Amino acid sequence: GDSVTQMEGPVTLSEEAFLTINCTYTATGYPSLFWYVQYPGEGLQLLLKATKADDKGSNKGFEATYRKETTSFHLEKGSVQVSDSAVYFCALMAAGGYQKVTFGIGTKLQVIP
Amino acid sequence: DSGVTQTPKHLITATGQRVTLRCSPRSGDLSVYWYQQSLDQGLQFLIQYYNGEERAKGNILERFSAQQFPDLHSELNLSSLELGDSALYFCASSVVVQGNEQFFGPGTRLTVL
Numbered sequence: 001g002d003s004v005t006q007m008e009g010p011v012t013l014s015e016e017a018f019l020t021i022n023c024t025y026t027a028t029g030y031p032s033l034f035w036y037v038q039y040p041g042e043g044l045q046l047l048l049k050a051t052k053a054d055d056k057g058s059n060k061g062f063e064a065t066y067r068k069e070t071t072s073f074h075l076e077k078g079s080v081q082v083s084d085s086a087v088y089f090c091a092l093m094a095a096g097g098y099q100k101v102t103f104g105i106g107t108k109l110q111v112i113p
Numbered sequence: 114d115s116g117v118t119q120t121p122k123h124l125i126t127a128t129g130q131r132v133t134l135r136c137s138p139r140s141g142d143l144s145v146y147w148y149q150q151s152l153d154q155g156l157q158f159l160i161q162y163y164n165g166e167e168r169a170k171g172n173i174l175e176r177f178s179a180q181q182f183p184d185l186h187s188e189l190n191l192s193s194l195e196l197g198d199s200a201l202y203f204c205a206s207s208v209v210v211q212g213n214e215q216f217f218g219p220g221t222r223l224t225v226l
Contacts, residue, residue: 045115
């Protein structure tokens with residue numbers, strides 16, 4: 001079945017450091033890929049997405065590129081802020097069907113001033 | 114604000130009891146999803162409904178059931194509660210179009226004592 005593997009945290013960075021959170025997936029066909037973010041005490045919200053190979057999703061300084069050849073969708077940000085502290089979930093939506101979404105385990109990011 | 118509402122926000126109950134969690138999807142969304150988030154299991158997909166019909170089932174226990182009503186709101190029923198059922202329960206909704214994201218509610222925190 002479909003699966004998403006992402007690095008376990010917590011990841012602790014200083015403000016203005018470069019961020020990479022790795023995500024790889026296993027799925028048949030061409031799934032859509034997502035990064036969701038969960039701030040403390042809140043539900044998940046979409047950060048960015050990509051729906052086909054080589055697409056780059058971007059939002060709030062975060063970027064991720066859909067790499068079919070390496071089945072990856074790594075999240076990057078050039079300069080993190082304290083306000084980026086949250087849990088980040090990589091997810092895939094299987095192609096076709098009724099949009100079943102498979103989530104990774106989540107990576108907790110802590111940014112210290 | 115995602116437009117998805119969940120009630121109640123918090124629920125404290127005893128083992129063996131039964132509870133009902135309620136979700137109202139965003140206006141126009143026909144699909145509703147239920148997830149369980151616990152510290153040791155991460156975010157687990159439970160069940161999906163589309164326009165009143167069950168469409169996909171994940172790791173949902175037999176003690177749990179759900180339904181979606183004609184007005185599209187959904188309820189998740191948890192019975193014979195155990196300590197291990199303590200978790201955050203999220204509802205999400207979406208328009209069923211490939212590549213579209215899910216919108217998450219704020220969650221219901223269930224504590225079983």
